[in-house]
Amino acid sequence: MDFLRPATWEDALAMKAARPDATPIQGGTDVMVEINLDKGRPTALLDLNPVAELSRWSWTAGPAPMLRVGAGVTYTRLIAELGGWLPGLAQASRTVGSPQIRNRGTLVGNLGAASPAGDGHPPLLASGALVEAESVRGTRLIPIGEFYMGVKRNALEGDELIRAVHVPPAAGPQCFAKVGTRNAMVIAVCSFAVALDLRARRAGTGIGSAAPTPRRAHAAEEFLAGELDWDGAGPVDPALARRFGELVAEAAAPIDDVRGRADYRRHALAVMARRALGWAWAEREV
């Protein structure tokens, strides 16, 4: 196994272009598990940790600035430093693995792994994030909805690396919910995120662990945009919340597996989505 250690981002891109077979490693909390379990050893590892700029975050320029979260920003730092702007993503991040995993693991590693169960995906889908992918050929911004291609497959080309994720700051309350056998260290049986945009009067959604890829619930989003009483005081109409839950469950395409049955996942999603909407809406009132 070759071990490549670029000192700069330019070096990293050049190495990835020369060795498309090299597996990038950031926190290593996915890559190392594969290696230790002997699930096929990579021919080469490309260690991105020496590239210091990746561990920074900043604001993008333009009329609607987004947070540009570098590939090396750990969950622990995302929670502590960006939680105020990205409450849904921070909430999901607080449930990833264990504190030790969060001290090393990164959101971009979650994207690289592209597991349908990754906790970072639903909030990224709900808030309409962009993935900044780069190679020696240039940079492109991939809308998050086009990033997931299949079970553990993403839209990156062989010579591309993710430099950062661009996430719009919250424009209203956000909520993340997940079902698992216990709180810590479990792969989600299913998960859900909602992000309300009170200015645009829209809602974003993201479903995890209930289809080959993380996905949005488009019909549920349209339903809320049209039917939610955005000016209304008091709690959400229970019938509306229930219908929202049903539409979210309909958007899923779950399977039976060791973690749960498909019909259980659909049921749990409907309940989680209904509750998450209620919780998010209640936050608006305070």
Added chain:
Amino acid sequence: MDARITLRVDGRVRPLALDTRTTLLDALRDHLSVTSPKKGCDHGQCGACTVLLDGRRVVSCLILAVTCDGAEVTTAQGLAQEGEPHPVQRAFLEKDAFQCGFCTPGQVCSAVGMLEEVKAGHPSEVTDDLTGPVTLDDEEIRERLSGNLCRCGAYVNIVAALREEAES
């Protein structure tokens, strides 16, 4: 492929030549005979291999040693100062917070890292007020140590040991 690196382990400078595939855990145990970090699962689940890497708690089984060149590694062994146990180690002894002791070095390192995170105001999954200082009650202690398993089930006394630490 071999690499030469230098680690600072429990205050001592330790030069190493090792295969790039060696984890930090194996480097500590097999190359440096620092055996307080334990190998329970080798895939990040049990926390027995927890050490402090540049002050932050991490599972050493999921880190390649070559990526740690120049880093400061503190294991449970190195927490004691001049033969005096660290206050967290003392609390574990006083509260009988272990049975076989296999998980204990990891628990202790994790707890020391955890107390620093609390001091820095990091919220957890069970923190209600995300902006205020953290009150380290039993629920918080349990959540914050959820990365460390104890097959003997000494959890009750581990929480008791840390409750005492939190109050002092």
